Amino acid sequence: MIFQQLFDQTSSTFTYVLASRVGGEALIIDPVFEHVDLYVGLLERLRLNLVKAVDTHIHADHITALGALRDITKCITVMGERSSADVVAMRARENETIDIEGLSLQTIYTPGHTDDSYTFSLNDRIFTGDTLLIRGTGRTDFQHGDAHAAYDSLFNKLLKLDDNILVYPGHDYNGNTVSTIGSERAENPRLQVSSANEYAEIMNSLKLPNPKMMDTAVPANRTIGKNQQRLIEAGCAATTEEILRESGGNCLFVDLREEGERNRDGHIPNDLHVSYQQLENALATDCRLSRELKNEETQVVLYCSFGERSALAVERAMEIGNKNVTHMIGGMGAWMRVGGSIAQH
Numbered sequence: 001m002i003f004q005q006l007f008d009q010t011s012s013t014f015t016y017v018l019a020s021r022v023g024g025e026a027l028i029i030d031p032v033f034e035h036v037d038l039y040v041g042l043l044e045r046l047r048l049n050l051v052k053a054v055d056t057h058i059h060a061d062h063i064t065a066l067g068a069l070r071d072i073t074k075c076i077t078v079m080g081e082r083s084s085a086d087v088v089a090m091r092a093r094e095n096e097t098i099d100i101e102g103l104s105l106q107t108i109y110t111p112g113h114t115d116d117s118y119t120f121s122l123n124d125r126i127f128t129g130d131t132l133l134i135r136g137t138g139r140t141d142f143q144h145g146d147a148h149a150a151y152d153s154l155f156n157k158l159l160k161l162d163d164n165i166l167v168y169p170g171h172d173y174n175g176n177t178v179s180t181i182g183s184e185r186a187e188n189p190r191l192q193v194s195s196a197n198e199y200a201e202i203m204n205s206l207k208l209p210n211p212k213m214m215d216t217a218v219p220a221n222r223t224i225g226k227n228q229q230r231l232i233e234a235g236c237a238a239t240t241e242e243i244l245r246e247s248g249g250n251c252l253f254v255d256l257r258e259e260g261e262r263n264r265d266g267h268i269p270n271d272l273h274v275s276y277q278q279l280e281n282a283l284a285t286d287c288r289l290s291r292e293l294k295n296e297e298t299q300v301v302l303y304c305s306f307g308e309r310s311a312l313a314v315e316r317a318m319e320i321g322n323k324n325v326t327h328m329i330g331g332m333g334a335w336m337r338v339g340g341s342i343a344q345h
């Protein structure tokens, strides 16, 4: 496995790059905007194809690189389902997996530092964001933080894991890089409490100053959705209402989501399933999608969960000369809101 731990000096943030092999698919956790060039260089050196960029929560101390990495690498942005970001391509629920080639991260919902904090588990290690730090824990006094919820996430979820699980936090201010569950259980001063109330008393008496960048970082990190103006101006984007009205639903819908999302949320009846990750290959081969794109009689409508992947995919299809292709604004979320029909399996 390729595993890189990178550090932002300004905000003391750790970023993690994961891949199963040189030349394969990669995933990045908690990237920092100022270091996009560094990440892109690293990916190039290892010939990695970044397919997913994930944030553990909405950060208050730095600006996320999720949007910038999506625009450069065409990767999928991912957060937990409770995220208050306006748009991410995928939202993972508790106990779901975030998959790339050869690696599967499991999501654990760990609210407390914020109400949208998730921990990601990968085999022998966990990426805890600000929920559990080395010899510390994330503050609980803003962004819907809640010390009782944090206690529950720490004691009833993370500390239930095996002692030898490696802890990779979202920050460290003291030069540490990794710990273990056993070491934190024994030595972390915040965890030497006997009740949620005792923990809350400690957390509620910290009286910490707000992070310097909070007023700019939080709003910026909540508005990361892809700018779709170019597609709208080019006439290659349509709302669900327009699609239903103009085609009577009589077009070829292509679902770019992953199998798990289709099974979980259902799909548009009689659609074609080509996941976003398979798209490049599908466009380059003689398959139903590439044939229908060339058939001027067919209007091909690409859709996904919230409209991020379909916007990227339509741009790509147009780039290589396809014209009769439309991005469905808002994805399945919007489709469900207008009462579009849904098939299960």
Ligand SMILES: [Fe+2]
Pocket (backbone or CB within 6 Å): 057, 058, 059, 060, 061, 113, 130, 138
């Ligand atoms: Fe945080």
